[in-house]
Amino acid sequence: MRWEGPKTGDGTIGEMLAWGGRKADWSKKPDARVWLDRMAEKGWTAPTWPVEYGGGGLDKDESRVLAQELARIKAMPPLSGFGLTMIGPLLVDHGTEDQKKRFLPEICRGEIRWCQGYSEPNSGSDLASLATRAELDGDDWVLNGQKVWTSYADLADWMFCLVRTDTENKHAGITFILFDMDDPGITVRPIPLISGYSPFCETFIEDVRVPRDQVVGGVNNGWAMAKALLGHERNMISSAFSEYSSVNRVVDLAREYLPGENGRIGDVHRRDSVAALTMDKACLDLTIRRSGEAAKLGQQPGAETSIFKYYATELNKDRFSLMLSVLGPQALGWEGEGFEGGELEITREWLRSRGNSIEGGTSEIQLNIIAKRVLGLPD
C-alpha cells in the first residue's frame, strides 16, 4: 500500500489509514485490510512487542531497519491508533498477565479500536480534578460521569479511562480502567468543531459496570499510569511531529500563488516567512534527533516532551496561518463552487490547527512545566 504521508486534517486522514476495530468499514479499502492481516501475521503491526502477545519480538535496531525499509518502499502503516501507540505499550509494561493475553493480540490484529477518556467538562488543564466516579459494587466498579474531547469515541470499541475512586485524595484518588463502549450506559455524541469536522466526542457514562480485573496498575494508582502513558505518547509525538508539519507544501503553494522569476516566490514578505518556517522546522527536526541521540547515551535533559509539544503545535499553527495568507481571497471558501478542493481543505485544516496548542496540554501548560521542572522557578 503506497501513500504520500499523513495529512493533519481530520477530514482526510481517516479515509486512508487503517484504524481497525469492529466498526471499521473495509469496503472502500480492501487492500488495507489485506496489508493489515499480512503484517499482523508476522507480528509487524507491533514489531517490538513480545511474540507471545502478537508482536514481532524485534529489538530496537531490528525494528528501526524494518521502519526504514517500510519507509523506503513508501508503505502505508498497516495499522494506526491508540491501541498500538498508547494503551498497548502501557499494558506491555504495567498490565497483568491476563490483561496482556486478553488485549494485546486483539490490538495487534486491529480487532479493537481504542479511545482515551481523560478530559471532562470541568477538568481540562487541571486534569487531576476529574470527577467521573467509580464505586465498588461486589466485583464490579460502577461508573458515572462525563468525558469530553474523546477522539473518535463514535468509532471506538473500548475506552481507557481515568476515573475517581477516592474523593479525599486528588492525584492519589484516580484509577486507570478499561471498558467496552458497547455498554448501554454509554452515550456518544460527536462535537462539531469550527472546522466543520467532528473528530471529538462527548461521552456520557451512566451506571456502567466494569469488572475489577479491568483496572490497570492498581486502584488509586491511575495518575502514575497516566504519566507512564505520557512517556509512550512522547515517542509517538516526536516521531509524529517530524512528519506532522511538512513544509514542502507551503513552499510549493507559495510558488504557485505568488509566482516570481525562476521558481522564486515573488512576494518578498511571504518568501521571508516561508524561509523562516522552513528553518524553524529544520531546527525542530534537529532537536528531535539530538534528543534521541542524547537519550541513547543516557542523557535526559528533561522536558523534551513539553518542548516538542509546544514548538511543533505552534509551528503547525503558523504553517496553516501562512498558507492562508498565501492563498489570499481563495482561502475564503467553505464548500461548493469557485474554490479548488485543495483550497477548501487548507481552510478547514487551518481552523483545525488552532486547537493543536490546546489539546494534549495547552501551550501555557507546557511553558509552566518547563518553568517548574527545568528552570526551577518557584510557584
Next chain:
Amino acid sequence: MSLVFNEEQKLLKTSAADFARKESPVSRIRAFRDSDDKLGFSRELWASMAALGWPAILVPEQYGGLGLGLTEICCVIEELGRNLVPEPLLSNALLGSAAIIEAGSEEQKSRLLPAVVDGSGLVALAWQERKTRYDPAVIEASASSSGGGWTLEGEKVLVWDGHVADVLVVSARTSGAPGDRDGVSLFLVDKGAAGLKITRQQTMDLRNAAVLRFDSVELDSDSLLGKEGEGLAPLQVVIDRATVGLCAEMMGSAEAVFAMTLDYLKTREQFGVVIGSFQALKHRAALIFIELELSRSALMGACEAVDSAADNAAEKISTAKARLSDTAVLAAYEGLQMHGGVGMTDEHDIGFYLKRARAAELSFGDAAWHRDRFATLQGF
C-alpha cells in the same frame, strides 16, 4: 557524526569552561575599557591559550597543528563567549589563519602556520568595507599589478583584532566592479608594510577591531594568496565557517545572559515574593529556554554539516546564524527587561551582553539576510 558532543569534545569544552571561569571573568573587558588598554586583551593569557593548543585546533597536522574540526573549535569558542573573553581566538583561527589554510600555497602555509600554532603569530582577515554589509564581493579596495608585484589601495573596516595582527589577509579587486563574483584576490600584507595605516576602532560591544588604510602599499608577487581574481570562493568558505564560530560564541553568551536572568528571577523580591514566581515572567523564561534548545540544535547541525562536508552545509550555516541571531537578541532584550532598572546601568554586566548580542547579530549576515540566502539556496 552526531548532534551531541563526544567524550573528547566534552573534555575540551570543560577545560575551556574552567579556563574562562578562572582566568577571564566578564570584569576583564570592563577593566580593559576603563583603562583604555592599548590591546584590549592580554598577551600572557593568549600565550596560555596557545599552550592549551587552541589556536592549533584547525591547523592541519603537517604544519604542526591538531587537524581537528569546526565542532572542536566551537566547543572552545562557546565557552569563551560565555564570559565575553577578548583574546583573539575566533579572528585568528577561523578568519586569518583559516584563509591561509584554505587558499595558501604549500610555501605560504609552511612559512606562516607554525607561528599560528604556537600562538606567536596573529593573523587577521580584512574582508569588510563600509559598504560591504554581508557580501564579500562588494569591495572597492584594489590591487593593480606593478613591476612584477602589486600596489594596494583602499580601506578595510571592522578587521577583527587587526590592531595586533602580524599578518593581514586582505581582499582586493584585481579586476571588475564591486559586487562582481570574479576579480576578487586575496593578499598577505605585513603589519609593517609602508603605506599601511592601522587604526583601532571603538566598537559598542568592545570587540577588538581596526580600520586599515592602504595608500599605495607595494606588495611582492608572492604575497598573492591563491589565484588572481578567484579569491571569492575560498573567502566565502572561510566566512561561512567563521559564521558558525560566531554562532558558537553567541550560544555561549546567550546561555550566560539567560543564566544571569534566571538567577535574578529567583532572588529579586517584589510584593513580598521572588519575581520568578510570576507566570508572566515564567512563560517568557520558558520561551527563551525553548529558543536556546533549538539554537543549540541548529549550531550542532551546522558543525556537523561542515565537518562532514555535507552538500547542504551552507543552508545549515544560514539556519544556525538566523536562529542564533534571533535567540541571542531575544535573550538579551528579555534579560535586560526582567532585570528592570539595574539592567540599564553601566555597572551591571548585562549591558555588555546586550551590546554583544546585537553586534554579533549584525555581523556576518543578520537573520533576514540568512533567510534570504537560505531561500535562494533552496531554490525559492
